[in-house]
Amino acid sequence: MPFGFVPTAASESLIEQHARSLLSEAGLSDKVEWVKDADFASTEGFRLEASGGGWRVHAAAPAGFLYGAQELTQPYSVIGVEGDPDFEIRGTVLMMLSQSWDYQSELHPDIFPWFFDRPLLTRYLDYMMSARLNTLVLWSGHLFPHILELPEYPEASRFTAEEIRRNQEQFRWLSTECAKRNITVLTHFYNIHISEDLAKSMGREGKEPTRYDVPDAFVTEYYRTLLSRYFETFPSVGLYVCPGESLALEHQQSWFENVIFKTARESGREPLLIIRDWTLDPAFMEALPTLYPNLYSELKHNDETITSPWPDERHRKWKGVLKGHIINLHDPADAVPYRTGSPKLFNEMVGHWKDEGYFKGSWFYPPQAWVWPNTVDSLGEGEALVAFERDELWHLLQGRYLWKAKRDAAKEAEWSADWLGRKFGNRQVGELLNEWYDLTAPILPGLQNLTAVRFGNFFPPSIARVQTDVDEIIGSRSSLEEGPIVGATGHTGQRYYSRPIDAYTIELYRKRYGLEEVADLRSLPVAQYAQQVVVGEVSQKNLLPLELVQLYVEMAQRSKEIAQRMAALPGLDGAERARFVSDSECLILTARYYQLKIQAAFAKRMLIVSGEDRYADDLKEKMQESVRVYERLVSYARLHYVAGSSMWDAKPWERTLEDKVKWDRDEQMKWLEAHKNSK
Numbered sequence: 262m263p264f265g266f267v268p269t270a271a272s273e274s275l276i277e278q279h280a281r282s283l284l285s286e287a288g289l290s291d292k293v294e295w296v297k298d299a300d301f302a303s304t305e306g307f308r309l310e311a312s313g314g315g316w317r318v319h320a321a322a323p324a325g326f327l328y329g330a331q332e333l334t335q336p337y338s339v340i341g342v343e344g345d346p347d348f349e350i351r352g353t354v355l356m357m358l359s360q361s362w363d364y365q366s367e368l369h370p371d372i373f374p375w376f377f378d379r380p381l382l383t384r385y386l387d388y389m390m391s392a393r394l395n396t397l398v399l400w401s402g403h404l405f406p407h408i409l410e411l412p413e414y415p416e417a418s419r420f421t422a423e424e425i426r427r428n429q430e431q432f433r434w435l436s437t438e439c440a441k442r443n444i445t446v447l448t449h450f451y452n453i454h455i456s457e458d459l460a461k462s463m464g465r466e467g468k469e470p471t472r473y474d475v476p477d478a479f480v481t482e483y484y485r486t487l488l489s490r491y492f493e494t495f496p497s498v499g500l501y502v503c504p505g506e507s508l509a510l511e512h513q514q515s516w517f518e519n520v521i522f523k524t525a526r527e528s529g530r531e532p533l534l535i536i537r538d539w540t541l542d543p544a545f546m547e548a549l550p551t552l553y554p555n556l557y558s559e560l561k562h563n564d565e566t567i568t569s570p571w572p573d574e575r576h577r578k579w580k581g582v583l584k585g586h587i588i589n590l591h592d593p594a595d596a597v598p599y600r601t602g603s604p605k606l607f608n609e610m611v612g613h614w615k616d617e618g619y620f621k622g623s624w625f626y627p628p629q630a631w632v633w634p635n636t637v638d639s640l641g642e643g644e645a646l647v648a649f650e651r652d653e654l655w656h657l658l659q660g661r662y663l664w665k666a667k668r669d670a671a672k673e674a675e676w677s678a679d680w681l682g683r684k685f686g687n688r689q690v691g692e693l694l695n696e697w698y699d700l701t702a703p704i705l706p707g708l709q710n711l712t713a714v715r716f717g718n719f720f721p722p723s724i725a726r727v728q729t730d731v732d733e734i735i736g737s738r739s740s741l742e743e744g745p746i747v748g749a750t751g752h753t754g755q756r757y758y759s760r761p762i763d764a765y766t767i768e769l770y771r772k773r774y775g776l777e778e779v780a781d782l783r784s785l786p787v788a789q790y791a792q793q794v795v796v797g798e799v800s801q802k803n804l805l806p807l808e809l810v811q812l813y814v815e816m817a818q819r820s821k822e823i824a825q826r827m828a829a830l831p832g833l834d835g836a837e838r839a840r841f842v843s844d845s846e847c848l849i850l851t852a853r854y855y856q857l858k859i860q861a862a863f864a865k866r867m868l869i870v871s872g873e874d875r876y877a878d879d880l881k882e883k884m885q886e887s888v889r890v891y892e893r894l895v896s897y898a899r900l901h902y903v904a905g906s907s908m909w910d911a912k913p914w915e916r917t918l919e920d921k922v923k924w925d926r927d928e929q930m931k932w933l934e935a936h937k938n939s940k
Contacts, residue, residue: 269530272440272497276323279441280330287334293318295326305395305443306345309333324443328393337683339392339657341676342665347615350557350587350622351663352396352447353389353656356630357404360909363471364402364451364506368428369420375634377431381647383438385634388649390442392660397439398501398624400449403471405487406456408432409494413486416462417455433495440497447535448491449501453480453508453516472507476516484520492528499533500525501559505540514545514552522553531555535587538579550582557621559587562610565718566595567706569760570610571782572617575745585621588614590659592626594721595709596702598637598902599844601628602654603702604673604695605765611662625659628652629907637904638840651837653684654698674699687832693823697841701820703766704813704848708855711784711806713738713757719912723851723898724905725858725891726917730925731884734862739788741781759783762804766812770804773812778802784809787859791866807863810856817852821845843901850894857887861929868936877933884926891922 284290292315298308304322307329311317318329332338357373359365370377389397406417408428418425436446453473460470473480491498502521504513517536525532534553538546538560549556558579562572572588579586593601614620627648629636636646649656654677661676662668674695682691705722714733722728743758761782770776780802785793787806793799824841832838861883868876895914898905905914912921 269496273323275437275441276327276443280323280327283327283330283334289315289333292316293330293333295320295329297321301325301345303345303349305393306343307332308343324395327443331390335391337680340661340664344665346393346664347666348620348622348663349585350396350624351392351394351660352398352622352624353394353659354398354400354624354626354630355633356626357399357401359402361457362910363457363469364454365457365471366401366404366407367419368404368407369424376435379434381634382435385649386438386442386444389444389656389660392657393664394656394660395443396445396447396622396624398447398449402451403454403456404448404450405491406459409487409490411487411490414459414483417459417483417487419458429494436495436498445533446495446498447501447533448498449503451503451506452484452521454506455480455483459483469507474507474509475512476508476520481516481520485524488521488524489527492525492530492532496530499535501535501537503537503539504542504545505537508540510540510542510545513542514548517545518552525553533557535559538575546578546582554584556583557585557587558583559589561589561591562623563760564757565591566709567593567606567610568595568710568713568757569706570606570763571613571761572620573745573760576617576620580617580619586619588620588623590623590625592630592718592908593628594718594906595705597628597721597907598723598905599701599705599847600652600841601698601702602652602658603698604654604658604677605670605699606702606763607658607662608666608668608670608673609764611659612667615666623659623663625656628655631907631909633907637902637907639899639901639903646837654680685832685834685838687830690827690830690832690838693827693830694841697820697823697827697845699765700816700823701845701848703763704816704852707762707766707784707809707813708852710757710760710762711809711859712855713759713786718908719906719910721906721911722855723847724912724914724917725851725854726912726921729855729858729887730921731858731862731865731929734859735788735866738786740786741783741789759786762809766809766816767804769816770809770812773815774808776801779804787862788866791863791870794867795870806859810852810859814849814852814856817845817848821849840901843897847894847898847901850890850897854887854890854894857883857890858925861887865929865932877936880929881933884929888918888922888926891918 284293294317296317296319298319299321301321305324305328307318307320307325309316309318309329309332316333318326320326320329357366359367359372375381407420407425410425411417439446453476454471457471508516525534531554533555535557538558560576563569627633629648634648636648636651638646677695678691681694682688709722709728712728712734714728714737720727738759741759745758762784767779780800784804785806790806821842824845828838828842861880864876864879864883868880895918898914
């Protein structure tokens, strides 16, 4: 069984029924035969065979039959190949964290209206299935009291019994609809938390009354009860567990062994459990292989961003440890808010995962995950875009490459151009948009990688709040020899280190600067580059920071030209096509701002190590100009976006302008004055 979730007989029956309903709706019921064939490595594998005016679907299990039926009935294939998938777990994530920041998930139509919108969810699940995605993660904090009847803990939820039953019925509907489509629901939760309502009823006080650092008898029994009820109430689901956000490292092993794992075993079916490598105790990690059989590990691709198509080096510690290891493309802060979905970048990234050999799957946050299914586009009153329609390629490309990695680039461009051409009613529009996506996708991750200051949910490069402090650019990434900070993930200050940039940007760089050979796929840090300039030892085989950031500016400028040509063509949805032009303009201003700050950082470092006064004038000029460019970015971007990040308390452009962009300019002016006086 390739996937950790073992379907029940009822789930397999639902899958087969759904496959036959697809065939019936297409008028193919009597023309398609399922041939049970054990010659597949996966329960999802299938092969189509033409037979006497009809088809035979060779598959070992209902999931393979479903995908075969889908391939025969959908007008255009997303995946385009048969056989077995390259990756077992292929998933998406929907956010269900309340905005209180106490890791709660109050499930109510006023708080999460999309969860109760069955037509919307049905469209989304069909969209998932079209890409053969088989896992849906509900990223919640502490959802259980609001979907389970817990008479033992009547104060655990603020909702009435009727409201809890409504929530439970909707959760059951969702898990059933997912099961029909071969999609497993995993409920994410942070332990060791209790609900806000329960904390109040218990009279718990302090800064974080909903959290426990150390388990006691009460919270142990509470969790055993609610997890047992969860497995009993929803038999076709699993758990995605975060060890931390409160639980002390020294108590992790006993807690998991005696509460999480024990309760899962007692359900009688060893459900799929996935444990996050986030604040995970190293000693507990060593013990994990002996504690629960159906267990996978998970770690963020490059922490909380894309940054590079190459995965973080820390993944390798999980090779061969558990049943499998999952890579999480976490909140893609360095790909938003602008439109994104590059075949080249995704193809390369998933190809690197495939090369590693031990990744068993991945799930992707959607772009602008925190406001899903909405977007942060600024539209007219009553207008709205649907996230998975605006960035349609995001999950389609995910499923395409997780099923079959490392595809031919030319054929992928053809597929993407065809798909986008149909969407916008003009094949030439599709060709230009495919070029636009490939050209723009590396810019924000590349700028993040080039500065490599700090990253995370709160720090999208499009806002440039922390990535562009001059002193941080010089000090945070000083040498290519620096590696990841050692320690439990989540306790490392979210500092980054140099990773290789994407292959397409390297190709453009080589052409732009006449470079025949690249000695290192990583861009040279500004501080290291300045030192090499001073001593006259600059290697022309390195990717140099000033040249690279100039290339990113030119890539953004070229994308605008492409978008303008595309928007002028006849076709469907002219308003949406015009938004690609405004996205390009935002990218130009963003890249230009980064360029000025990188140039300023270089000037400051050169002034320090060389002592040449001309760099003082250069630093002053670049800092002053950076403020003017950022002001233009704020003014322009605000015409098209209500925010630069979908996260509810991520810092906006205006605040960044006042307390970071202008602040950094003022700090550098003070430093220049002090430097002048010291001489």
